Amino acid sequence: MSDPVDPDEEPVHRLLGLTDEEFETIGGILGRSPSDAELAMYSVMWSEHCSYKSSRPHLGRFPTQAPWVVVGPGENAGVVDLGDGWLAALRIESHNHPSFVEPYQGAATGVGGILRDVFTMGARPIALWNQIRFGSLDDAHNRYLFSGVVAGIAGYGNAVGVPTLGGEIAFEECYTGNPLVNVMCLGVLRREQLVLGTAGTEGSVAVLLGNATGRDGIGGASVLASASFDETSGTKRPSVQVGDPFEEKKLIEACLELYDKGLVVGVQDLGAAGLSCACSEPAARAGMGMDVDLDAVHTREPDMTAPELLMSESQERMMAFVAPDRLEAVLEVARRWEIDAAVVGTVTTGGTLTVRHNGEVVAELPADSLSEAAPVYKRPTGEPIWLAGLWNNTMDLLTPPSVDEALLRLLDDPSIADARWVYEQYDHMLFLNTVIEPGHDASLIRIKGTSKGLAVSTDGNGRHCYLDPRRGGARLVYEAGLNVALTGAEPMAVVDNLNFGNPEKPEVMWQFRETIEGISEACEVLSTPVIGGNVSFYNETDGNDIFPTPVIGLLGLADPMPAHPPRLDGARAGMELWMFGSQRSRNLAGSAFEKVIAGHVGGRPSAPDAVMARGVIEVAIHNARLGLAPAVHDISDGGAAVAIAEMCIRSGVGATVQFTDWVGLFAENPHRFIAAVPADVASDLETLAARWDVPVTRLGHFGGTEIRFENGGPESASVGLAEATERWREAIPRRLAGG
């Protein structure tokens, strides 16, 4: 055995999270035992978070190619071509665990990190979204986490000066000990501004920009320090990092000026794995090596050790790679924006990464071994034994519900209710681009000086994916695709955030693989390649995994953007109320109705229908482009009843709806939307729907001050618009006020 540590003590590499096999692989790469600094670097770079070692074998399934993909997965953000020299960069990432430890700072630093991923590519970040999931608001700690996360997103996003256009909020018991905080950022750039994470050629210098480096986020290094060396240095390591949006704002402007002036050959942000990653990955991508001098790093605290400097996750830092004759100009830009800059390395040939500290070499390893030699695990997968039982366990109501009562309770559910309390804390108007603001199916952003509009929707549904990960994953893509189509945009590309439980459990890996299969199938149908993503495993509490919760972010392009894109709130008295899509909608498995009204999660959600999905999307796009129905809303959580009620509430008008039976009102079958149709466009809309073979149902009309559901029998019911509005608006504020 090569185990160098006495048997009483856990060996250092295990404390750092490396397995014995991984430790031996490192020894094989180096031909000797690793130094402490080397061990630190391998441990962070080979962590699940950085190396994707459990997920990589499955991620290859995603379709990633299309003529408009400029940069696919693997870089800091995916980039697509919008035409006329314009590109868009999109990235999504999770900050689940930090947000549980300290909700404000965890969420804030999540926003900071996702912004850096996007402006690293040369893009100006123009919008943020977030997808946040918590346990029930009836619990005080969940209320604390929820309001803290929202305040952190607002505090950072508003101050850094990038609008937050909403996203998703959901509440489900399984997130109680493990909230999900996913953040997504969109940037735009001109093609000539695109920058990649490459170190360039021999002699390029590495300039570390931004915040000083402290002992942030290096729980692992404190293990190292206490176990083996330097027991005198800092006794406490912060587990919480504090975001500084002011520093980030200066960093954004400085970097964009560097790109504008063509002063850099490559850029890498410092996120997880800090300097270890920012030195090795760009060098490896360029097929080069690098000499790094840790003594040049500007630090916040004295006496930091080499492993601490290499592992630190201090926020708001970027590494720029610069030709030597441009160095002075780069430093001048940094001075002007009042950010610190330090030359910390030089690019070399030969592929070796050499790190010095206090004048001595503390690490010497092949740069590409940190990323490309990382282990890959084919973890066992197995269909959960409980799945068949779950599918058979369909909801059984003894008596039919009263439709009005069910509707009011659904409108009062915080996952469905008005999210205004959240998004009015976000600056969602900055940059004067927000055409469709938060609170609609998708955001719509114009690009000034062009005819283009970018539509973005983010969607997740843990219940559906728990009951059937493949169908659930596919339906998310179709739902997001329909949402952007309703604004007039053609779906273009997808990013995904895969939040899952413990990958060492075969059923979790099975859920993971099935989800990827479902997402991939739908992306192939819609021709929306996956251009980036993030995997978050180990979302579990006391051994209980969260529902598998993939989150899809879908970007669509409307060119030209409709002059008057349809909105949720555009229904007026006298307009007809139509439903587009399948009429055979009878499936309540995983629905909000099932959970909220029956307290049940079971059954098998209906399968998506690729042909219908594509047809409904085409009808939605053409409706917007031709300016036909001015108000539309997709049918999702809560089914048609909730979709209709939301349109009524937002438009301030009642409706009368014919229905056959109550199941159809609350079923969540996919590929359907509601439209408010003025008489003069009715025949054009019918022609359009017929062209795409999409069924149309005339359900009723808008008008009055009540939402009435009529079937000629005792199930007919009516809810006052004022009461519905009150329930829907107050659901979240009422709970936050103390239950």
Add this chain to the structure above:
Amino acid sequence: MKAAVVVFPGTNCEHDVAWALGIAGADAHLVWHRETDLSDFDGIVLPGGFAHGDYLRTGAIARFSPIMDEVKRRAEEGVPVLGICNGFQVLCEAHLLPGAFHQNRDLTFICRPIHLRVEDTDSILTRAAEVGQVLTIPLNSYEGNFTVHDPAAMRGRVLARYADATGSVDDESNPNGSVDNIAAISNPAGNVAGIMPHPERAVEEILGSVDGLVLMRSFVESMEPARV
């Protein structure tokens, strides 16, 4: 007509203000806070954002930026100076306008369109508007709660108050707790004005409102060429 849009580190509405000034007919230029000469400009705007991160106190550090002496000098010469949101806070800290700001009454950030009732048209911000006119303009602030030592002394210097859609001014229509619903004020000469909501965010139909244009145009019309 040349307008300077002052950029402090942490300012973030500078491009929006420049865009809206362009729509209102001015030629807007971004000027970094370390500059000390604004003699070339016919008007000066301090835009919104988080100058110096709003750390310590909002506007407190920005007030000492090198450019502020020059802003004061030009203000004394009668040049129009407008502070929007964070810019308003900086003008108060610099004592170019009276009053101060604290956190919103409900202790949350507020981003939504609100209604303003125009109270006085004798200023660079409101000269093109009418008294009693109701404008729909986005509010976007955390420390937007205006307070002043002696509200009675503000007579004739209040340019706009928070109101409801009919122009009624009361507690219900006060979004952030500002004293007497004050949303915009000026100095006695009327050439230095501050407004908490963002008129530059309401200048195009596609963005939901054009009610900010009358204010932006007032400012542009107030600018006299510095040199002929």
Add this chain to the structure above:
Amino acid sequence: MKVTIVVRRRPEISDPQGTTVSRALSDMGFAGVGTVRINKEIELEVEGDDTADVERRVTEMCERLLANPVMDDFEIRVAE
């Protein structure tokens, strides 16, 4: 009893506000200012005449509400 509590970010946790103020002071010409940390002071009137008991209760208040246990230290002064 009058109790004064000072809540401080732990020294190893960054304080962007303090860093910015430090920079501004040196910009304004105040030489020789090093690290700046910005803390929070809370004053409470607490009923009771047993100092040790008051301290114990206030400590619990700090641990549960007034300070953030993951990032703050606090110091309690009781004036009799």
